[in-house]
Amino acid sequence: MSEHHPAEAEGPCHGLVSVEVHLHPDEARRALHQEALTGLCLHPKELSPKWLYDERGSQLFDDITRLPEYYPTRREREILHAHAYEVARLSGAVTLIELGSGTSEKTRLLLDALRATGSLQRFVPFDVSEPFLRRAAATLAHDYPGLHVHAVVGDFERHLAHLPRGGRRLVAFLGGTIGNFKPEARARFFQDVADQLAPGDGLLLGTDLIKDRARLFAAYNDSAGVTAEFNRNVLRVLNRELGADFDVDAFSHLAPFDEEQGWIEMRLVSRRAQQVRLPALQRSTVFEAGEVLRTEVSCKFRPRQVEAELSAVGLQLAARWTDRAEDFALSLAFKH
Structure with missing residues (x-):
């Protein structure tokens, strides 16, 4: 299903927005049903982090990126401020594709740089939340007159084959989101990305680096409790989509x-022993006091590890930049 409509913007000139939908609510719900059936029977119980990012979860994560303890967004923005024009020059991209785009706030630095080089014609934000993506796409089209914003609603673990083709492309996967993939899944993802790239296309990858453990802990256990609220939001998703009766306040956040x-x-x-009904699955699940539901992993990297994993799928590292504190890295690799 593909829909096309103008951006919701005032003024005589604004970009065209097209929205391509590959992840429909019914399909997403079926996938959640299947994963909940499997994941809530595991030891420890586990869910994919993708279910954290409904509309409310996406907004909460945007709030997290502004917290004083959460350094990755600031560090990545620092790198982009310093090197976006170099990325633009090296990539020569006609199309910028951002996987897991969210609000695309940092991506504006890349958009500005690519426009300044004169190559940019199209921006493709790719994300799972259709309402969030539609608003972000309309805003970007308003702010970048003449730019075609081709939004794709999909799961980047399943729908990369639907990335639009044509011209030299740069795929940006920012924010350290690659860390949500365990090693085997990460290798598959890198191969899937490489398979979709044509010779000369590039991947710009953001990775959080191994560092002081206290700083890592603080970044995911903030004093304001925003990350805790973000994490518990997945229980609200399960309550809404599965008719479950999770007592959200009966779970503590720990990372x-x-x-x-x-x-x-x-x-x-789980703060206490409890039984949770899951009517949509026609079953229930039991939590013992202290039992864990794992909702996300966030891998931390060493630079040589990233280079080796990209090289293994035929992507050659062209440049790597870090912030001044060497907390975070951006790697630019090309398919040859």
Whole structure:
């Protein structure tokens, strides 16, 4: 299904917005049903982080990026401020594609740089939340007159084959979101991306780097409790979509660093023994006091590790930049 409509903007000149929908509410609901059936029977119980990002979750995450403890967004923005024009020059992209785009706030630095080089014609924000994506696309089209904003509603683990083709493309996967993939899934994802790229196309990848453990912990356990609210929001999603009766306040948020795996692990911890009904699945699930539901992992990287994983799928590193504190890295690689 593909829909096309003008951006909701005033004034004589604004960009065209087209919205391509590959993830419909019924399909997403079926996927959630299947994953809940499987994940809530595991030990420990586990759900994909994609279910954190309904409309409310997307807004909460946007709030997280502004917290003083949450450094990745600021560090990545610092790198883009310093090097966006170099990215634009090296990529020569006609189309910028952003996976997991959200509000595309940082991406404006890339859009500005690519427009300044004169190459940019199209921006493709790709995300799972259709309402959130539609608003963001309309805003971008208003702010960048003449730019074609071709939004794609989809799951980047399943729908990369629908990325629009034509001209030299740069795929941006920012924010350290690649850290949500465990190693085997990450290797598959990199291969899927590489398979969709033509020779000369590029991937701009943001990765959070291994650092002081106290700073890592603080970034995912903020004092204002916004990350806790974001994490517990997945229970509200389950209540809404599955008719479940999770007592949201009966779960605590905790996100420790797993030294062996090299990742932050977002957990919801049951404060008491409880039984949760899941009517849409025609079953219930039991939580013991202290039992964990894992909702996300966030892997942290060393620069050589990133280069090796990209090289394994035929993507050659052209440049890598870090912020001054060396907290975060941006890697630019091309398919040859």
